[in-house]
Amino acid sequence: MLQAFRARLAAGFVFLALGGCATIAPMSTALKDAPPPELPRKVELTGVPFYPQEDYYCGPAALAMALNAAGAGVKVEQMVKQVYLPERRGSLQVEMLAAARRNGMVAYQIEPRLDHILREVAAGTPVIVLENYGYGWFPYWHYSVVVGYDLERFEFIRRSGFNERQNMPLPVFEHVWQKDGHWAMVAVPPDRLPATAIETRYSSAIVALEKTGQLKTAHTAYATMLKRWPQSLIAMMGLGNTAYALGNLEGAEAAFRRATQAHPGSAAALNNLAQTLADRGRLADALAAAERAVKLGGPLLATSRATLEEIRRKQRPAN
Secondary structure, eight states, X not given: OHHHHHHHHHHHHHHHHHTXXXXXXXXXXXXXXXXXXXXOSXXXXXXXXXXXXXXXXXXXXXXXXXXXXXXXOOOHHHHHHHHXXXXXTBOOHHHHHHHHHHTTOEEEEOOSOHXXXXXXXXXXXXXXXXXXOSBTTBOOEEXXXXXXXETTTTEXXXXXXXXEEEEEEHHHHXXXXXXXXXXXXXXXXXXXOOTTOXXXXXXXXXXXXXXXXXXXXXXXXXXXXXXXXXTOHHHHHHHHHHXXXXXXXXXXXXXXXXXXXXXXXXXXXXXHHHHHHHHTTOHHHHHHHHHHHHHHOSTTHHHHHHHHHHHHHHHSOOO
């Protein structure tokens, strides 16, 4: 009974927002005046599964929808255990991102722009958004999943609450979305980039995935990243580091060598190449790379010197 009351209360906030959203929806206004010409006028991802968001489980249900659309094969009950915080009666954004990574996906927080939501949906990716239907002194947070848009009707199509298909005018959406910082995320497999991916933001998303211990998944994501940004030092280093951690020294050497060629001023790339070559028993080549790393100096000088000394120690004949 309490949940039904809350649902009615939330809906009431939506209609109250209609009256004043025109003056506080700058992104909607700009989008209406100049919609991205390259995007279809209407898109709907009908294949995204729907799970009713019962009780306070809007976070777990929204995440399960997005993850399963990406091929993760999870259940809502699993997501409840991973993201739902009973003491808060909800799910925090950081937990939503972390759970996506734990289930083998790259969790990417998109930029706070309406057109980026459109671009992701147009590319076939549902977008999890955080909305606030309350006031400053009484927030009412809710996760929904944007699965479509219609620029003719100027609305989003969402999976929300008990509604498998709920239409919402873009100015209303912007109003409830902006009150919590325009937070939105997508979850994509490691072999696919988000449509709106930016190099620095996406590399951070992969680093966060790597830190969970999913090295194979992160390795694939770094390789995918290099297809979009072939000169990315972060991607080359990540590819090499994950290959090294997986015991693939040949792959690690190839990645680090590529990094030294593309970025000859990178002491980190030279140091890691030197270490990998030494581990492969090629001490003369390792020594040359380590000496170059030391000559570059910089904040990694102590590490480069330690690597150089270790290689020299290995070269000394045993007594």
